[in-house]
Amino acid sequence: MATVQSTQGSSYAEQINQLVEQYRAQKRAPIKKIETQKTVANDKIKLYGEVKTKLTSLKDAAAKLVSSNLLTPSGSDNFEDKSVTSSATDIVSATATSSATAGTYSVLVNRLATYDTILSNSFDASDVTISGLLGGGTKTFTFSVGGEGASVSVTLTGAETNEEVIDAVVSGLNSAGLALKAQKITPTTDKVRLMITGTNTGSASVFTYADTSGGLFAELGLTDPVNTARTAYTNTTAGFSVTTSANLDASFLFNGIDITRSSNTVSDLISGVTLTLKKAQLVTDTPVTVDFAVDKAAVRKKVEDFFKSYNDTISSFSDLTKNGGKLERDPGVEVIKNKLISIISSTIDSISTTDGPERLPEIGAEISEYGLLSLKNKDVFDDYLSQNVKYVSDIFVSTEESGFIFEAQDGLAYQLRSFIESINGLAGPLQSQINISKSNIKDLDRRIQSFETKVDRQVQRYRDSFIKSQQALQKLTQQSQFLSSFNQNLLK
Known part of the structure; x- marks a missing residue:
């Protein structure tokens, strides 16, 4: 490649190089526009990825309300947390699983197993x-x-x-x-x-x-x-x-019934309940009262954790699609957000209880004008739990049974999980948008490469033209210097 030489010093060569680079910048203007389009496409891939992540988190939150036990596919066992109290834990303590039936029992320990x-x-x-x-x-x-x-x-x-x-x-x-x-x-x-x-x-x-x-x-x-x-x-x-x-066996009265067991840990007396006998009593002692009830605080926390995940998803989508948002008025995300709100606001058809609540607001929840959820009236929520846990669980995990097959999964948690799975998979619309953007980026890269090659050729021609002009000027300067010297010699 020819290089720039100067008869007037390095500053002249620098001027030519500056002119060449200005020419390159001018010719690269279309490439800048393509690079901007590529940045937009990359940003869209990232944003759609964030949307998918939010939906996955919401699906996971819904799944926590749904039972993984195939024998209880309704998922209501996840709303059956039990709180246990004993009037004398130094004599009898107890634990309960979700399958335990709420109730109050009396225990008088006659003898410990030894x-x-x-x-x-x-x-x-x-x-x-x-x-x-x-x-x-x-x-x-x-x-x-x-x-x-x-x-x-x-x-x-x-x-x-x-x-x-x-x-x-x-x-x-x-x-x-x-x-x-x-x-x-x-x-x-x-x-x-x-x-x-x-x-x-x-x-x-x-x-x-x-x-x-x-x-x-x-x-x-x-x-x-x-x-x-x-x-x-x-x-x-x-x-x-x-x-x-x-x-050698433990002996105790359970609700007035004589019971013997070989162990002080008794887990086969009441389904889901384990009693631990710790100290023998006199027959004249007051029996220990053991109470099993729905753990309302634990159930509330599960529901409020689900609400929090849902609200986080809706708020995130609203921020993305608002005026000036990174996905302003994106129809895909808007449709997804509105569908999520529609599911949460829907009426549950497969309620198993007679005259049970069918919508979230009936169990103390509130849906704001923006589609956000809150457990506004905890007293109403707790009251329904006290009456019948299914009043609450059916809203989230209700199913309709047909023979041995649970077909209609109508509860809100099921509906959300099913909807998210349909749109968030590899064949879903969000991944399709990501794939389209990736394909566009490949096309843009090819266009950029083509433009770069074309600009490089144009810049080289421009540079060669400058160099030729410089060489011609240099030759004329040399001739002028020769003639000037010749004339001076003639005049001597």
Whole structure:
């Protein structure tokens, strides 16, 4: 490529370069317009992406009101949160799932469930009483927990101390894979006893034992009569902590009915309710009152969280499409916003209750002139929850059932979710607009590239023309200088 040279110094070359760049800027004016169109298209892609994100958030908020449990497709279980109160939590506490029926119950705890426990006789730790009497060899016994048994063998030399014998029994029992914990206890520094405790409460985990050979358990004081009669242990003699196996179970009055359970955690008495028994009472004590009710605050929060997501979506769309908004009067977004407002304002046809509310304003909600939601009258809302949870849940998640198929999902949450899924997917109108803008950007890029190539050629021709003019001027200057010098020589 030819370069600019100057007979008048570098300033002349700079002037030419400036003229060339001015020419380039003039010729690139159409490209600037195309680049502006490209910026607009990119902005539209971003804005439609924001619209899709808002709709996804609203769909997720609606989905939180809809049950994911296929056995309860109506979603009403999401409005069944329960609050639980106990008049004496140190005696009875309770929890409830959404399936629990609201109600008030009385509980009088007669007895707590406990673990079966056995203690051996008390022995001098350092004596060799047990092994001395039994002699060396393998001593075998069986031990059962709730009918699940194992055979345990202990090998002695005949010289072990009482403490060492008990250590060997502890090791054998703990290795037998039974639901128990065996341990050595030392009531005083010189005494030792074997203690066996179950890991599960109740009579279903009762202990039984028997010597098979060697008489080891009998020598520990755990004889057949003790086993059969469940003799109580003392400070020195062997026996059981509870002499009647049935008394290992919890016993309590529930609304005046005698109940026994093997555990202090009772979850099979009332559907959805778990009672935890903590302390026994006297028969003359006042029963504990346990109350299960709809957790109105929890249900309100779910609804208000949904309202917040909905309002955020509507407000965002209004800001985008208002005069001067980034998507001013965009028909697509306007239609979507109006449809969302229409759904929220609609009447629900598939109400399951007789004479139940059919529209949001009837349960205490307010729809503003801009389509925004608020739970204006919480007392009305709470009153409907107290009467029947379905008065509220049907507004959001009502369905019509046909055989085993739930066909018509008429509740507001279902309607919103269905509408958003139809317009927000890969084949939806919003994605189509994004795809159109992306295609337009590709076309604009091709036009820009074509213009740039054309401008580069024009600029090069312009530059070449300047250079040729410069070269011609330079040649004329040289000729003028030669003639001037020649004339001066003639005049001398």
